[in-house]
Amino acid sequence: MSVVINTNTSAIAAKNNLNKSNAMLQNSLARLSSGSKIVNPSDDAGGLAVSMKMSAAIKRTEATSNNIANAFFYLQTQDGAFATAGKILDRMSELKTLSEDVTKNDTDKGNYNTEFQALKDQLTAVAAESFNGVSLMNADAMTVKTSEDGEQTVEIATTSFADDTNGIDSILFGADTSTLTATGTTLDTIKTSIENVATLRATNGAQSSRLSFASDMLATNKQNLEAANSRIIDVDVAEESTNLAK
Secondary structure, eight states: OOOOSSOOHHHHHHHHHHHHHHHHHHHHHHHHHHOBSOSSGGGOHHHHHHHHHHHHHHHHHHHHHHHHHHHHHHHHHHHHHHHHHHHHHHHHHHHHHHHTOTTOOHHHHHHHHHHHHHHHHHHHHHHTOEETTEESSSOOOEEEEOSTTSOOEEEEOOOOTTOTTTSSHHHHTSSOOSSTTSTTOOHHHHHHHHHHHHHHHHHHHHHHHHHHHHHHHHHHHHHHHHHHHHHHHBOOHHHHHHHHHO
16 A cells, blocks of 8 residues: 555545444434434435325324214214103103093193193204204204215214104194194104104114214224334334444
């Protein structure tokens, strides 16, 4: 090996090696302190792009889960109103039957009618209930998105609580039910309303069940997305600590 005066190649090589070692040291420290494998885009450009898409999907999944939970609570509140209406109708059918007792005088029947009319008013109040401004009893059909991409949905059917065909309209607004002896106040009318409310509750339960399973599926998807994203961006502490020591 020749001996020269102006250029110290050994020192230059040592400097270059030192710079490389220092860069590796700083990179390891940055990864360990941040917990992220990708400190700079150049560390893994492709992985960074995939991670960004996965992170966005995770956020959308969380938002969709919240929306499903709100829809589920809506249905629970709605079912509570249906249950209350069912109890009211049960009592109204009982009052109608009691009023037909031949041993009751007109005063007794008048007392039954007073309660019957009060229960009609309460049914009207129940029919006007809402959840965050959305009607519980006469709502239009609602579509709940159950996947982060919006492709999968659950339909919450139209509620016709005050409808004459599927609800209690005959008692509230239809035929004459001004008294227990009025032409529209028949036991069959009340029984039909009870059956209609029972059907509405069954529909509500089916919709709640679907939302519950959809929520479970979202939770599983979110877990898997987070695991996949972690493999891309999260630093392996043991491996990186070894690199730091080197």
